[in-house]
């Protein structure tokens with residue numbers, strides 16, 4: 001029997017990452033679940049351990065030393081990571097550039113861009129050595145189009161798009177697949193974080209149309225990582241049917 005593949009998921013404590021963990025567990029993957037909220041990691045691990053083998057690692061992707069330490073703590077069996085899902089990230093604020101908060105800017109660049117790099121830096125050498133692996137970076141429609149007040153969040157996701165292309169080129173000699181998935185509006189905790197806990201404002205983002213759900217993105221991730229070895233889905237934009245671009249969304253007025 002083929003060994004079960006190991007998937008390393010950042011941002012597994014909610015939204016897209018959590019939905020992907022649930023789906024991959026049901027599809028015979030062993031999982032390394034990451035996030036800062038240990039209580040949530042523990043709860044998810046307890047549930048998924050009934051169907052597959054699970055490791056949890058709690059670290060902040062902004063702290064390179066902690067990222068390195070956490071990944072180095074894995075024993076050799078678990079270090080052989082087949083799939084890296086770089087998903088951890090958020091928007092912080094939705095302000096015009098001239099009044100934006102530098103703390104929000106730092107958070108978005110440090111988490112969405114540098115965090116993705118730090119995690120990749122710790123995992124890529126093993127993939128290079130084994131000449132195998134698949135990295136999936138979660139970008140965004142915001143990494144393809146700039147919208148009003150999106151400024152730094154858009155810049156962070158344009159960076160994810162560029163890094164994905166750069167990774168694909170540099171890792172090409174080693175047969176490592178690199179994919180970017182760029183979702184439009186997905187109903188998760190994303191807007192609650194963007195609006196700093198204002199749930200009422202966050203809920204309004206998804207009213208009047210059917211948004212994507214974390215499980216829709218999980219489906220695409222599973223499809224992507226189960227293609228034959230000679231096929232890589234390089235770049236995908238996925239939108240709710242009601243969404244035509246970053247800013248055009250057909251909403252029903254009640």
Ligand code: NDP
Nearest residue numbers: 011013014015016035036037060061088089186188189190
């Ligand atoms: P959620 O807020 O539901 O999930 C974000 C995840 O990222 C959480 O598990 C959180 O875990 C983790 N995370 C955030 N900051 C850090 C950090 N500093 N260190 C470690 N983990 C961190 O949002 P989504 O599921 O929607 O977001 C997942 C990805 O999808 C993000 O990259 C986002 O930009 C992208 N995206 C989202 C879209 C949407 O409309 N929702 C559309 C397009 C892209 P914890 O807090 O426990 O650390």
Ligand code: 8X3
Nearest residue numbers: 140141142183184185
């Ligand atoms: C999240 C989607 O449109 O809020 O990346 O930027 S959007």
